[in-house]
Each structure stands twice: as structure tokens, then as C-alpha cells.
Amino acid sequence: MNVPLIGESHFIVESFHSDCTSHLSLAVLGNQLLNTAASHAEKLGIGRQALLEQHQAWVFSRLLIQMDHYPYEFETYSIKTWIDSVSRFFSNRHFAIFDAAGKAIGYATSVWALMDLDTRQALDIAQALPDHVDCVAPEHPDCPIARTTRARVTATEPAYTFRPLFCDIDYNGHFNSIRYIEHYLGALPLELLRERPVHRFEISYSTECRYGEELAVYVSNANVDEYDLELRKADGTVASRAKAIFS
Amino acid sequence: MNVPLIGESHFIVESFHSDCTSHLSLAVLGNQLLNTAASHAEKLGIGRQALLEQHQAWVFSRLLIQMDHYPYEFETYSIKTWIDSVSRFFSNRHFAIFDAAGKAIGYATSVWALMDLDTRQALDIAQALPDHVDCVAPEHPDCPIARTTRARVTATEPAYTFRPLFCDIDYNGHFNSIRYIEHYLGALPLELLRERPVHRFEISYSTECRYGEELAVYVSNANVDEYDLELRKADGTVASRAKAIFS
Numbered sequence: 001m002n003v004p005l006i007g008e009s010h011f012i013v014e015s016f017h018s019d020c021t022s023h024l025s026l027a028v029l030g031n032q033l034l035n036t037a038a039s040h041a042e043k044l045g046i047g048r049q050a051l052l053e054q055h056q057a058w059v060f061s062r063l064l065i066q067m068d069h070y071p072y073e074f075e076t077y078s079i080k081t082w083i084d085s086v087s088r089f090f091s092n093r094h095f096a097i098f099d100a101a102g103k104a105i106g107y108a109t110s111v112w113a114l115m116d117l118d119t120r121q122a123l124d125i126a127q128a129l130p131d132h133v134d135c136v137a138p139e140h141p142d143c144p145i146a147r148t149t150r151a152r153v154t155a156t157e158p159a160y161t162f163r164p165l166f167c168d169i170d171y172n173g174h175f176n177s178i179r180y181i182e183h184y185l186g187a188l189p190l191e192l193l194r195e196r197p198v199h200r201f202e203i204s205y206s207t208e209c210r211y212g213e214e215l216a217v218y219v220s221n222a223n224v225d226e227y228d229l230e231l232r233k234a235d236g237t238v239a240s241r242a243k244a245i246f247s
Numbered sequence: 248m249n250v251p252l253i254g255e256s257h258f259i260v261e262s263f264h265s266d267c268t269s270h271l272s273l274a275v276l277g278n279q280l281l282n283t284a285a286s287h288a289e290k291l292g293i294g295r296q297a298l299l300e301q302h303q304a305w306v307f308s309r310l311l312i313q314m315d316h317y318p319y320e321f322e323t324y325s326i327k328t329w330i331d332s333v334s335r336f337f338s339n340r341h342f343a344i345f346d347a348a349g350k351a352i353g354y355a356t357s358v359w360a361l362m363d364l365d366t367r368q369a370l371d372i373a374q375a376l377p378d379h380v381d382c383v384a385p386e387h388p389d390c391p392i393a394r395t396t397r398a399r400v401t402a403t404e405p406a407y408t409f410r411p412l413f414c415d416i417d418y419n420g421h422f423n424s425i426r427y428i429e430h431y432l433g434a435l436p437l438e439l440l441r442e443r444p445v446h447r448f449e450i451s452y453s454t455e456c457r458y459g460e461e462l463a464v465y466v467s468n469a470n471v472d473e474y475d476l477e478l479r480k481a482d483g484t485v486a487s488r489a490k491a492i493f494s
Contacts, residue, residue, distance in 0.1 A: 015285060016278040016425065020416045027414055031263040038262060162409065165433030166440050167274055169267045178263065186412030190458055193413050211437055 005137035006082045007040025013071050019193075023070040024077070026185065026198055030063065030178045033095050033108050036079040044083075044135050055117040056128065060110070060177050061090065064202040066145050067106035068247075069099070076100045082137035089113055089122050091132065096141040107143045148202050151228035151241040158216035158232070159187035164209060175209035184229045184242045187217040192246060199247035207239045215239065252384035253329045254287025260318050266440075270317035271324070273432065273445055277310065277425045280342050280355055283326040291330075291382050302364045303375065307357070307424050308337065311449040313392050314353035315494075316346070323347045329384035336360055336369050338379065343388040354390045395449050398475035398490040405463035405479070406434035411456060422456035431476045431489045434464040439493060446494035454486045462486065 011032050019025040041047045041058070051057055071077045077099055084094040095108040114123045125132055162183060164175040180203060185193060209215055209231070218230045222243075229242040258279055266272040288294040288305070298304055318324045324346055331341040342355040361370045372379055409430060411422040427450060432440060456462055456478070465477045469490075476489040 014278075014282055016282065016423075018418075019414065020418050020420060022418050025414060031261075035261055035263065160410070163407070165429060166435070166437060167266065167272060167429040167432055171265075171267050171269050173267060176263075182412060182414040185414055188413070190413060 003135065004040070004043055005135065006080055006140055007036060007043065008078060008080045009036040009039055010076065010078045012076050013073050015073055018073045021194060021197075022073045023197065024072075026065065026067075026070075026201060027178050027181045029065065029067075029070070029097075030181050032079060033063070033065070033081075033110070034060075034178065036081050036095065037093055037110065040081050046129060046132065046135065051114075052117075054128075056123065057115050057117055058091075059113045059115045059122075060205060061113050062111040062202070062204045063108065063177075064110075064145060064148065064200070065106065065108045065198075066200045067097070067197065068199075069105040070197055071099060071105070077105070080141055082140045083132075083135045084109075084137070084140070084143070086125055086132055086136060088124055088126065091125060094140070094143040096143055104141070107145050109143065109145055148200065148243055148245075151202075151230065151243040152222070153218045153220045153228045153230040153241075155218045155220045157218075159219045161214055161216040163212050163214055166211070169211045173211060175211075175215075177205065180205070180231060180240055180242070183215075183217055183231070184244065187219045187229060188227055188244060196246045198244050200245040201242065203240060203242040205240050207233070207237055209233070209239050250382065251287070251290050252382065253327055253387055254283060254290065255325060255327045256283040256286060257323065257325045259323050260320050262320055265320045268441060268444075269320045270444065271319075273312065273314075273317075273448060274425050274428045276312065276314075276317070276344075277428050279326060280310070280312070280328075280357070281307075281425065283328050283342065284340055284357065287328050293376060293379065293382065298361075299364075301375075303370065304362050304364055305338075306360045306362045306369075307452060308360050309358040309449070309451045310355065310424075311357075311392060311395065311447070312353065312355045312445075313447045314344070314444065315446075316352040317444055318346060318352070324352070327388055329387045330379075330382045331356075331384070331387070331390070333372055333379055333383060335371055335373065338372060341387070341390040343390055351388070354392050356390065356392055395447065395490055395492075398449070398477065398488040399469070400465045400467045400475045400477040400488070402465045402467045404465075406466045408461055408463040410459050410461055413458070416458045420458060422458075422462075424452065427452070427478060427487055427489070430462075430464055430478070431491065434466045434476060435474055435491060443493045445491050447492040448489065450487060450489040452487050454480070454484055456480070456486050 017028040097106040231240040344353040478487040
């Protein structure tokens, strides 16, 4: 089997992909990581459509992005991705991000569970997708990201509340994974975001959110460069946690 | 002078460019129209950077999009654009949108004013950019869009209120023109948006909005297929008007 164990996609920072600092926005980078992953999974035969036919789907569980430098408007960049390891319930997909000259400017890791769409339960990956272990790349670029500590939010009042709009939901009717990032950034101080890029951003998803439901972002400033974030539903359920560290 | 009087750009409906119906989202289409316009203006020598050197900028005043069909996820499409006419204070740029087979699937028109960045006043285009008249395309694709009537909003209570977030603002610190569309769509019934595409969408901009300021969307259902919309500031100033017509 001639499987491309490392996927690669090339991008340009379109003007609407940049934030107000004219650099690639963190949310768009998140989208491009998912695009690159989706395109690679397709080639490996484990893409959305192939799994759908078996009543299965990948569930996006965690994402950690660490950037030394964000490309500027109209600059090109590329993303390489590979499956780094697989455990019983989780597939770990890594990424390396390169500037136009081919220099690594950042890294990302992601964790995916495999869901049975009939029972809505997590599947044992080795049983459900026996070939998946062959998709793990034995050789790949470096991805030197340390694990982070869990976000601990002590705030008792939300930074703000909102309801997902039409443009925030995906084909499943769920609040789009990447829009969470936009709302988390919206809870951080504007001047900080303007002056210093986010060096590390980690997000985990625990419960799906739906169109129109009331959601609240809570933020605690763990230390001067570090913000812990939670997205909570009206009944207090934590739907997602995140951590933003500034360089 | 060998000026390309008709600009053309090619696109693909990336997965994060589609809405929950898996078709190209209206907001992303708006962004791609602006991208195509920016790229063409650049070639004509009247792009953002060239004008900035003269302390001038194009101000986006109106946009009307009329679509017969929206491309599906991963389909390709292209946009042609040209300057259709120019009056004393306004440059009228038109667009035609084509599917992968080259069939026209929609059209758009836009109106731009030229601003003096020192005085913040509109400039007489013929005086400020004497060559601009040579940029008007004598021959171009059809753009059969009828003018619409002005949106008339009678609602006295807002459909919802929000504050622009970090991800909603552009390099000027202003609320991004295209994010208005996302918020207008957010005020329309979800079931309608899921079942019937927006056939025509018209938006006009009158006052700039800033990060964090309270904005409210007002909506009136002029008739069963037509929604009139307004974006108002806390003091009641109308910042923008829009009209959405469903097919």
C-alpha cells in the first residue's frame, strides 16, 4: 500500500485570513490545520465520507498550537501533518507549520476519538479501524511541544455571554470547533492581542454546543502571560476549556 | 497601457468556507468578492498600498449579491470583476460568479467612495485619480441585477445585540464589513436559512463601528420572502442597512 504518511498543504494569508495586526489569525490557522488533516485523512482512506459509510466519525477532542511567528498578510506558508501515535481510544495527529522559506515557525498537536454514529459511543480504534496503525508515520518532522497543565478557571462571573449564530454552526448543527477560538480570544484584553501574539493556545472539547443556546466565557488570568478559559452552558456544564499563553 | 480591465480569481469551497448546508457561505462569498476586487485594483495601480502612499483609501459603501446557486463544499468557482462606471464620488465595481463548468451562477455589484485620509472627506474621483476613467471596462460579462428598494425596518425591539470581538475587527480597528453579513444572517430564522438559500442580499454601510461597542440588529419581515435589516448603535444611529430576499 502506497500511503502518503505525511500530508502537506500550501496556503497564502488572504486578506480576510489576517487579524487586525495583519498577521494570520489564530482561528484561520486552526481552520487550515483541520483542512490539512481532512485532506490527509482522505488520502489515507479514513476521511469523513469513508467513515460515514461505516456510520463512524472522527471527533475532535483537543488542539494545541504553538507559534514562534505568524505569517503576514499575502505571505505563503505550508503545513505538514502526520499521525504520530494511536492509543485504544485516541488518534494523535501532529502538525508542523513552515514559512515561505521552509523554516519551521510553529507546531500543533491534536487528539481525535472515533465515534459510532449509531450508538454515539467511542470506538476501540484497533478493532474498528484495524489498518489505522499502518497510518502512523515512523519518520516525520520534529514537533517539540511540551504538554501543558490543565486550565483552572476561578472566575465566578462570565467575561461575556453569547449564542451561536447561523454562521457559527457546522453541517451537524453543532457550534463549529474553530469558532470557540474566536470567542475565547474575544474574552482577552484587546491591547494584549494587538501587541503580543498568542504563543501557545490549547483547547479541549467536552460537550457539543448547539445553535442559539446561551454560552458564557469565563476567564482567569493565571499569571501575567497566561489566561485560563472555560466555555460554560447555562446550567454550568463546562463545554470546553482553553489556555492562552503570550510570548 | 496594458491594463487588465477584467480581473479574475479562482477559488475552491474549503470545508470552513461552507455553511451548515455544506454550500459556500454568503459571508465567505462576500470575502472572496473583496479579495478579487483587491487583487484587480492592485493590478490597475489603484490598490490599497498605492492609495495609502497618496493618503487615500477606497471606502466600501454598498454591496449587492444575487445568486442562483451556491457552489457545494470542495467545488471550484471563479469570480470576474470590472469597474463598470464611475461618477463624481463613486466607483461602481461589478462581479460575475461562475461555477466549475463556466456557467454564471450569480452576480454582484459594489459601490466605493474615495476618501482623503487626512481630512476624512470624500474626494472627487476625477480630480484625485484622473486615470481612473481609463479603468472602466468597455466590454464585460453581463451583470443583470435590478436595483432594490431601500430596506425599511419598523421593528422597535432588536433581534439581538452584540459587541464586535477581536476577530471581528480589521487593521483599522473597525468592525469588518463582511462580519456584518454574519450578524445579519444571525437575526434571520435558522430553518429558513437551512432550507432556502439567500437569493439576494444587499448591504449598505453608513457609519463605522468599533471594537467592543454595543450594536443591535433590528429585523422586519417585509413579506414572506423578504427581510429588512438594520444595525444600530446604542444611541440609535443606523450604522448599516441590509435586505435579504429568499428564493
